[in-house]
Amino acid sequence: MTQSTDAENKLREFVKFSATVTGFSEFDLWGTGQAEAYYETAVNQEGQEAIEKAMASDPSAVPADPVVGSIVKLWYVGVWYGPELAGRMDVAAWTAPGRSGAKPAVPDDSRPEGSRPWLAASGRHQAGEERAHGGDGREPLFVVSPDAYTEGLLWRAIGAHPSGAKAPGYGSWVNPPVFED
């Protein structure tokens, strides 16, 4: 009982912190239905200690704790970018590998020579599969789940919907995007 309450509190703290750094309300973050999956992802990838350190850091600090960048990006696009990749802007780099499938459309120079993270993220993994922290289990780049993509905050931020999901109704495209407060 105490244990589950403790887990619940940790999750609530994570959402609270995420609201501060994403600019969305706690209500909106819970509303994605991804809170548990994201917290689990962050902890599995970076470890409890690193997450707690990030959550204790000054959210307005420049540069922010690198893990904070990963958490913000996670909420916006539903993709885990390890801290070493969180600054990258080229989402297409790994979603659209070159025709051969062997290298990304955009050269990845953020990684040390010889390291090819896009191979690790090429869809071998199924949603829900655990990605353990530490050792070889760590992955710098992957989509958390099929729903994570549709629940990305970016869609609401730009008043759009994820293509191929959450359809807003036939013909609704005659309307301008609906921006929320």
Place this chain on the structure above:
Amino acid sequence: MSVPEAEPAPDPKIKTIEELYDYLYKGLQLEHATLPPYLTALYSLHPGKNSDARHVIRVVAVEEMLHLTLVANVLNAVGGKPDLTKPGFVPNYPTRLPCGPDYFDVHLRPFSREALDTFLKIEKPPEAATEADRFVPVDWTALGLTSDGAPPPPAKLAELEESGTIFGLVPGDPAMRFSSIGEFYEEIIRGINHLEDQARQAGTTIFTGDPARQVTPEYYYSGGGDVIEVTGRDTAVAALTLVAEQGEGLHGGIFDSQDELAHYYRFQQLEKGRYYQKGDEPDCPSGPELNVDWGAVYPVKPDIKLADLAADPEILAAAKEFNQFYATFLTSVNLAYNGRPDLLLKAVWEMFRMRDSMNRLIRNPLTGHSGANAGPTFEL
């Protein structure tokens, strides 16, 4: 619906066109009343899980919207005016539906075995065996509404009838109710026949409504069942019969007259863990297996009210906003039913936005109600 033909034609309860309007308004209120419970259960399913349950509930909910439209078409055809914006049109849940000798409570609650059991009861109440069984005395004490079994005083009774707290009462007779919703629609069909016979003898008709007020198929797309344009007695009876049989199936079979699996059997698939296929007998689905993950559900607080949200200002604000949006949505649908059928297409867009708002509410854990989540309250 099951009355043997040998019995003499009974005296219809509906004797005036105004009484017919009242019954049809009640029909609109009733069809709508199933939607908040179905939608709450539907959106309580965890994203990415329970695709079978999601599909089944969704199809039924969409067809309930068809029923609402069909009843509106009948009301328009006989010169009435649908009004989905009347105070009390949306029930204060739980509401009560008649189920043979008993009433049962219909709650707003998450998908569960109990919720599924309620859905099965909604769609297929026991049938009346005889003409006399079509009506049952109202047990006001069992309903908790009076202590001595007598009907409530007229003002209170009027309020109850208006508010959708309890369905199936016989208008004008507070001591009696219909044994089931099917019998309620049967009475409407008898009333239409009676009034139309009278009108024809006088060289007129009760179908005096403006045909432009009908919602016709070009304004209605659903994937389950076609909207029927009501222009006279035959189409009115066809529309109301479809409403009744789409729930429970036709002539004891599992399909309705449009070859759609009846709602009762759709829900039963979730109970039995197997799909029906063509040729199956009732209660014995032989199609592919399906899986229900009863645990992959957000624990929406049953019959949640705004008053439960005092400790969660963000959720409270979103729940109020949802209720306002829902009221606006009903206003749009009402305009569509009052001469602007083209607006129904735009109302579909609002439905998608409502879906997203409901999802957000349902995924939010409440403060101070351990293990319970928020949800839409439907308090308008």
